Amino acid sequence: MAFPSLHPEEADPAAVPANQEVPEVHPAISSSDASDKEATDVKHATDTTLPEPQPVEDEQNTDGLASAPGSIYSTGLVVDSGSDHTETDNDNDSAYGTSVYSTTQSVRSSIYDYVEENGRTYHRFKEGKYFLPNDEVEKDRLDLQHHLCNLSFGSLYLAPLDNLEGGLHNVLDIATGTGIWAIEFAEQFPSAIVIGTDLSPIQPAYVPPNLRFEVDDAEDPWDYSHKFDYIHGRMLVTCFQSHLAVFKSAYDFLRPGGWIELQDASFPFLGADEKWEGTAFQRWMGLLMDGAKAMGKDWNRVPRYKDYLVEAGFEDVVERRFNCPIGSWAKGEKNRILGAWGKANILQSLGGLSLAILTKGLGMSVAEIELLLVEVRDDINRAGRDSIHLYAPMYVVYGRKP
Numbered sequence: 001m002a003f004p005s006l007h008p009e010e011a012d013p014a015a016v017p018a019n020q021e022v023p024e025v026h027p028a029i030s031s032s033d034a035s036d037k038e039a040t041d042v043k044h045a046t047d048t049t050l051p052e053p054q055p056v057e058d059e060q061n062t063d064g065l066a067s068a069p070g071s072i073y074s075t076g077l078v079v080d081s082g083s084d085h086t087e088t089d090n091d092n093d094s095a096y097g098t099s100v101y102s103t104t105q106s107v108r109s110s111i112y113d114y115v116e117e118n119g120r121t122y123h124r125f126k127e128g129k130y131f132l133p134n135d136e137v138e139k140d141r142l143d144l145q146h147h148l149c150n151l152s153f154g155s156l157y158l159a160p161l162d163n164l165e166g167g168l169h170n171v172l173d174i175a176t177g178t179g180i181w182a183i184e185f186a187e188q189f190p191s192a193i194v195i196g197t198d199l200s201p202i203q204p205a206y207v208p209p210n211l212r213f214e215v216d217d218a219e220d221p222w223d224y225s226h227k228f229d230y231i232h233g234r235m236l237v238t239c240f241q242s243h244l245a246v247f248k249s250a251y252d253f254l255r256p257g258g259w260i261e262l263q264d265a266s267f268p269f270l271g272a273d274e275k276w277e278g279t280a281f282q283r284w285m286g287l288l289m290d291g292a293k294a295m296g297k298d299w300n301r302v303p304r305y306k307d308y309l310v311e312a313g314f315e316d317v318v319e320r321r322f323n324c325p326i327g328s329w330a331k332g333e334k335n336r337i338l339g340a341w342g343k344a345n346i347l348q349s350l351g352g353l354s355l356a357i358l359t360k361g362l363g364m365s366v367a368e369i370e371l372l373l374v375e376v377r378d379d380i381n382r383a384g385r386d387s388i389h390l391y392a393p394m395y396v397v398y399g400r401k402p
């Protein structure tokens with residue numbers, strides 16, 4: 001499948017306006033510098049117009065905004081009245097060189113002996129803890145989603161790391177997935193030592209020499225031998241029973257002045273106006289939330305990350321919001337590209353998101369799920385400027401340990 005390029009440097013800068021953002025600083029704390037800069041080791045062996053954007057909270061990739069006062073919908077996304085974009089090829093995976101840490105690898109083959117269910121594979125270490133698969137389909141999706149995040153946020157990180165007092169020496173990426181963020185970050189900061197951890201050993205063997213991966217459960221007590229200058233976690237919304245507990249562990253393992261940064265999509269994904277009401281997509285989102293809840297996980301926590309960070313003790317906490325269209329329906333070149341990638345991402349996630357959650361959480365049969373997903377897929381495929389206007393709310397939240 002061909003996708004449009006998501007590398008910010010390849011996008012037409014004239015067509016992509018600067019983020020029109022209003023960083024939200026937690027009122028109880030001082031304002032931060034919201035500067036906009038732009039080998040697996042096993043620790044544990046084992047022109048329709050949309051409503052007006054909310055001025056303070058919404059940060060959007062807009063070429064222009066129009067308003068429909070009084071509506072409950074407020075996304076900052078404007079339905080495009082023009083033609084859709086053209087897709088182009090993209091593939092930027094980089095893998096080169098063996099990690100200096102590769103000799104420390106002590107992976108037991110049992111953790112590669114993945115659990116198979118309904119044609120997908122899942123992690124073996126702490127089996128059953130995380131509900132999304134770890135197979136090639138999911139790995140491809142995670143890498144696709146990485147590019148989507150890069151385009152949406154404009155950078156691998158938004159915390160003010162440049163000129164960080166004391167320097168950037170030790171970095172941790174929790175729940176690193178395929179490790180693609182950690183690899184690019186390690187390339188960008190060759191003098192920093194980067195560790196990526198995950199329940200699944202799905203990271204590549206060839207990585208920058210300053211990066212290593214570990215199989216680890218971020219919800220276990222942390223036992224690193226040193227503190228970090230920066231801790232990053234992306235797309236953690238589906239992961240933890242207690243996000244607050246994990247953020248508290250991160251607080252304990254940051255050195256004073258160090259930063260935590262969370263980049264996430266907030267469930268449920270929504271419609272930008274009333275056209276999505278009654279759709280299978282809306283029903284599916286509700287079922288996923290219910291299924292996750294039945295399995296002990298709250299997928300609606302991202303809007304609370306800011307409060308969690310404050311509760312954990314962080315200062316200068318900043319929340320920034322981005323809405324990612326699903327389908328190329330929103331006005332603006334950047335939104336059209338984001339929409340194409342948002343659509344590809346969600347289409348590829350349908351089975352992975354649904355199977356474990358809906359069978360185990362709600363007792364649905366695979367056949368029932370497949371029937372539902374036929375309709376959901378149809379909704380996503382018809383999402384366009386003359387049809388339903390779906391989007392994923394996205395957040396970046398960062399804070400500093402005093």
Ligand SMILES: C[S@@+](CC[C@H](N)C(=O)[O-])C[C@H]1O[C@@H](n2cnc3c(N)ncnc32)[C@H](O)[C@@H]1O
Nearest residue numbers: 130175176177198199200217218219234235239
């Ligand atoms: C949606 S993926 C995101 C991956 C990566 N952060 C990214 O943005 O590409 C979530 C990842 O979290 C991992 N995960 C889930 N629960 C975890 C836990 N308790 N500890 C460590 N990793 C976990 C999963 O195995 C999966 O790779």
